[in-house]
Amino acid sequence: MIELKSNKLNVSAELDVFMDRPGILLIYRSNAQLWIRALDYTLAPKLARLLLTGRDLMVAKRTRGIEGNTSAYSTVFKRGFDAAAGKYRVINYATKFLLFRSTGESIALDREVFWQNISGYHEHLPIDLQRDDITKRTKWLAERINAFNPQSVLELGCGSGRNLYFIQQENPDCALFGVEINADAIRTAEEKLGSTFRLLSNSIYALEDIASNSIDVVFTSGALMHIASDKLAYIKGHIERIAKKAILHYELHGPEHIFDFHRYPRDYRQMYHEVPDAHYEVFDETDFRNAGTESFHHALLVVER
Structure with a gap:
């Protein structure tokens, strides 16, 4: 601050x-x-x-x-x-x-205001305006999710729907659900994904109305890295409540800096320490899945239900 x-x-x-x-x-x-x-x-x-x-x-x-x-x-x-x-x-x-x-009230409220009002953010742009290297990572993540043969998927922080779109390409009958607060991103997602997509909440802090065991795969991609640690237990609890088949987190691994309002890297294996068979992979800096960050590494956590 x-x-x-x-x-x-x-x-x-x-x-x-x-x-x-x-x-x-x-x-x-x-x-x-x-x-x-x-x-x-x-x-x-x-x-x-x-x-x-x-x-x-x-x-x-x-x-x-x-x-x-x-x-x-x-x-x-x-x-x-x-x-x-x-x-x-x-x-x-x-x-x-x-x-x-x-606003002076809370980090969570400040973050909501930030994401609600930001314009031109790369994750909110139409898919054909996003970088080729991002598309490559997204296709890989979509393959991991479709490996569970889901009939429904939910992405928290779905942006303009890029991840959901590539899931849809190989799994056209899958019901697509999202949580997103930015109005421009929501409009883009709705236009791209069509009637198979439904927004379940504007706020990642308002997940109570999503039914338990109602969605096969719940995942995040670069969303929890923007959530401060004091809200993590709330979001994790609802993800575990909602998901039937699997939970996936493709996020930023590394030490957290309290002053950094944008990125909260963490060890996601520790986040699910009570799940002994959770798969956690931290990607080498030369790996295409590392997403080009200089200070941290990207990682994938997979929890099968």
Whole structure:
């Protein structure tokens, strides 16, 4: 969490340490988004461009080391940002961090607002506009799911329906169900999948009305990696309640950074530690199923019912 004020900002201690406790921070606006990163000599050309193009810009200098849960920085230069004061969640992009304004109520609510309002996200685009490497991984995942000969499948966080579409290609009689909050993604999925698709809930936190043992295969693909740990037990409990034949999670494996509002990697084998025969495979960085991430590995967990 970052708290931005008119002449100073407070940075969470974990994020400050992750950035190697920089002496100076650069905050700027790009494409209507707010970014923060440690300022050093390598960013001199970028800083010059920001100054020349009149972008909203703030430079802040460390005034206090870590005390409790935060570090303090004071503004030494500011242009714009008059309406930017507030609390922000942080999305980790390795050397820079995207700031997203927080409601201040809960991480779960902030995440719902984020996904509901985001536009142009790659998982929400029509399938023919998505990358070829994503399609290759999706076809592989669809094969794993269809191996259970399901008559029905449910994807939590189905986006524009890419995974469901490739399941449908080899299993045209399968009933397709989804949970998705983004209106653009839902419209795209409905247009692509037709009458075999039905949305069961807008919210991944509202699964109570889905009947128990009602769907053969329940799966996620890059969805639980966006769910903070305090909500994981709720979602897992409902997945286990709903699924008849199998549960699959194709997700991000690795250590979790509390400050990162976007990605929550974890060991999914531990998530199902009570299931001794659950299959868990972490993919090597050179494997096409690793999805190109630099910091983490993708993994597949399969639980047969």
